[in-house]
Amino acid sequence: MPSAVVTRFAPSPTGFLHIGGARTALFNWLYAKHTGGTMLLRIEDTDRERSTDAAIAAIIDGLTWLGLDWEGQPISQFARAARHREIALELLARGKAYRAFETPEELAAMRDKAKAEGRFARYDGRWRDRDPSEAPAGAASVIRIKAPLEGETIIHDCVQGRVAFPNKDLDDFVILRADLTPTYMHAVVVDDHDMGVTHVIRGDDHLTNAARQSIIYEAMDWQAPEWAHIPLIHGPDGAKLSKRHGALGVEAYRDMGYLPDALRNYLLRLGWGHGDDEVISTAQAIAWFDLDAVGKSASRFDFAKLENLNGHYLREAASARLVDEVAPRLEKQLGRPLTALARSRLAAGMDGLKARAKNLVELAENAVFYVIDRPLPLNPKAEQILS
RNA sequence: GCUCCCAUCGUCUAGAGGCCUAGGACACAGCCCUCUCAAGGCUGGUACGAGGGUUCGAAUCCCUCUGGGAGCGCCA
Numbered sequence: 001m002p003s004a005v006v007t008r009f010a011p012s013p014t015g016f017l018h019i020g021g022a023r024t025a026l027f028n029w030l031y032a033k034h035t036g037g038t039m040l041l042r043i044e045d046t047d048r049e050r051s052t053d054a055a056i057a058a059i060i061d062g063l064t065w066l067g068l069d070w071e072g073q074p075i076s077q078f079a080r081a082a083r084h085r086e087i088a089l090e091l092l093a094r095g096k097a098y099r100a101f102e103t104p105e106e107l108a109a110m111r112d113k114a115k116a117e118g119r120f121a122r123y124d125g126r127w128r129d130r131d132p133s134e135a136p137a138g139a140a141s142v143i144r145i146k147a148p149l150e151g152e153t154i155i156h157d158c159v160q161g162r163v164a165f166p167n168k169d170l171d172d173f174v175i176l177r178a179d180l181t182p183t184y185m186h187a188v189v190v191d192d193h194d195m196g197v198t199h200v201i202r203g204d205d206h207l208t209n210a211a212r213q214s215i216i217y218e219a220m221d222w223q224a225p226e227w228a229h230i231p232l233i234h235g236p237d238g239a240k241l242s243k244r245h246g247a248l249g250v251e252a253y254r255d256m257g258y259l260p261d262a263l264r265n266y267l268l269r270l271g272w273g274h275g276d277d278e279v280i281s282t283a284q285a286i287a288w289f290d291l292d293a294v295g296k297s298a299s300r301f302d303f304a305k306l307e308n309l310n311g312h313y314l315r316e317a318a319s320a321r322l323v324d325e326v327a328p329r330l331e332k333q334l335g336r337p338l339t340a341l342a343r344s345r346l347a348a349g350m351d352g353l354k355a356r357a358k359n360l361v362e363l364a365e366n367a368v369f370y371v372i373d374r375p376l377p378l379n380p381k382a383e384q385i386l387s
Numbered sequence: 388g389c390u391c392c393c394a395u396c397g398u399c400u401a402g403a404g405g406c407c408u409a410g411g412a413c414a415c416a417g418c419c420c421u422c423u424c425a426a427g428g429c430u431g432g433u434a435c436g437a438g439g440g441u442u443c444g445a446a447u448c449c450c451u452c453u454g455g456g457a458g459c460g461c462c463a
Contacts, residue, residue, distance in 0.1 A: 012463045047462060104461065111460090120388055120459065142461055160392070169390050169459075177461040184463045208391065208458045231393080231456090238455070266399090269412090273400050276411040295400080297393045298456060305399065305413045315426075356425035366424095 005037025006198045009063075009070065010077075010188070012044040013055035016249025017062030019301065020203060020233045020241060023267040027230060028201045029068045030268070030289040040195055041070040045078045046187055062250040066260050067282075075195065077187050084182035087190050087220065088143050088175050096219035097175060099141040100127035123171040143176040145186075145215055153211045158228040158291040160204065165211040173212060185209065189216040197225050201291070204229035228291045231271055231298045238300060257359030259317065262310035270299045279312060311358045319350035322363065329364040330371055342371035 007028040011021050032039040041063075045051040060074065091097035102110075111121035128146065148167045155163045175186035182190070188209075192200060200210075207229045217224040235241045253263055265280055272295065274280065274288045314322070323346055330346070331337055338346070349370045357363035 010463095014463075044463060050462080100461095107461080115388095120390095122389090122459075140461095144461095163391065165390065171459085174461050179461080181461085183461070188463090203457090204392070205457055206463095209463095211391090229392090234456080236398080240456075269399060271399090275401065278399090278412050295393095299400090300398060302398045302413070308413055311425085358425090 003196075003198065005032055005035040006040060006196050007032045007037065007201055008040040008042055008192065008195060008197050009068075010042040010044050010191075010202070011059050012047065012050075013052060013059060014047065014050040015055055015058075016251060017059045018241075018249060019253075019267070021059075022062065022066060022250050022263070023233060023270060024202055024230065025063055025068050026066070026264060026267050027228075027272075027289075027294070028199075029070075030285055031199060031201060031228075031291060033286040034289050037198070038071040039068075040072065040197065041074040042191060042195070043074050043076050044184065044187070045076055046081070046181060046184060048078070051078070058249060058251065065254055066250060066264060075191070077191060080187070080191060080194075081181055083194065084187050084190050085176060085180055088182065088186060091145065091175065091216075091219055092143055094219065095146075097143050097145050098128055098172075099132050100144045100172075100174075101132075101136065101139045101141045102126060103139075122169070123173070125172050128172060140178040142174045142178050144172040145175050145219065147172050147212075147215050153214055155207070155210045155214065155227055157207070157210070158199075158226055159231075159294045159296060160207065160227075160229050163207065163211075165208065170212055170215065175216070185212055186216060189213045189220075189222075192225055193217070193220075193222050199226045199228060199291075201228040201230065204231050228294070230294055231296060233270060234298050234300045236300055236302065241301065257361035257363065258306065258310050259313045259360075261317075262306065262313040265313070266306045266309050270301070271295045271297075279309070307358050314354050314357055314359070314363065317354065319347065319354060322350055322354055322360075323347050325360055326364050326367055329360065330367060333364065333368070334371070338371055345370045 009021075009025040009028045011017065011025075017025075029039050031037075043051075043056055043059075045056070056074075063070075088097065092099070107123075110124065114121040123144070127144070132141070147170045150167055152164045152166050153170060155165070157163060173185055174183050176182055191197075210227050210229065214224050216222075233241050250263070254260075261282075264282070264285075268280060268285055268289075269278065272289070272293055274293065277284075277288075280288070323343070327338055327343065327346065346367055349367065353363055353367055353370075357366060
């Protein structure tokens, strides 16, 4: 019997859960559900400078709002540093890695020189075959992996197919820093292995990382997971999604009045399709979703379509649920709690209200009429019509 | 610069050699329905990036070009 599928979503807590991350999480979640497996959550917080608790909270909030859940407690990558160090040392002992004593300044100089010569910087392996005894006394060292010099590294990807990288382009990257903390490249491999991850589903900006990471798997004689590198989401202008476009946190979409159901459906259809189906329930998504149907090309974020889908889910939503959603928005606008009377009027009007709004903001605007004090203030135009 | 990836309507996509004078959805325009606005119905325009092959036949296979994207840190 094949082992059960284990996927993981592994965001770095340096900001909110952005839309691309949300889709990656969704795909991981759907694939796990589809196969009867589990999804794990790992927080990649090894960058102590940039990681914040607020970001962790925002990510967890975002996932929860989207209705995506994971098995067990979130795993802190930082907390596993000792284990990462242990494996780095083992790689060293196995002769698969080596200590390198160059200084950051030396490295920077190397890069500048390469750039000046019109080449691009790759570590030259200057310590690969030198004996550590040649190191200047007291010099700090990092541990670098001994990457193969010739041939190619092949990645068999569920989405991208077979992708080959010439090994001459993969340099001896650092796995353990001078301060003994692991680099991302190394920590990911150790964690995915230890967590029993069978399928790594992530953005295709990690495709070349898969080649590097497979070098570590190889060196440890570990079995590499199945890879699935999904295309990135671009902004409406085709450029990489930036803060200027829709690279907002999912909570921004919540604030803009989108329902999680709509955002999920929309994100699912970005890069994945199932015939002519557009409105897809979660149950259907779980039944239908598979990695081989994920497209290979990047897609652009289109608010109009999200809006349309949102209108659909709004119409379908139970009125009571929408009252709960809209009431806080109205209270915020009014600056006071809704009276029981106002709330009941709102509930009574909801069936009509939800039929014509595209998002909760609009719905709240249209609902103001139901909850403000009587008599209703008339604007000049209304006065004129009435008279 | 090097490596890798991608390429069907404005956008998301269906399409895995003949079912394609290329289908659906969003958006757009017009009409219908309607006390308004939505929703709904109908109609319309708009796409296989270019050039070469292979084949009786190519959106689908191959090559080149062009255009987009990603990666090349003691960041993740």
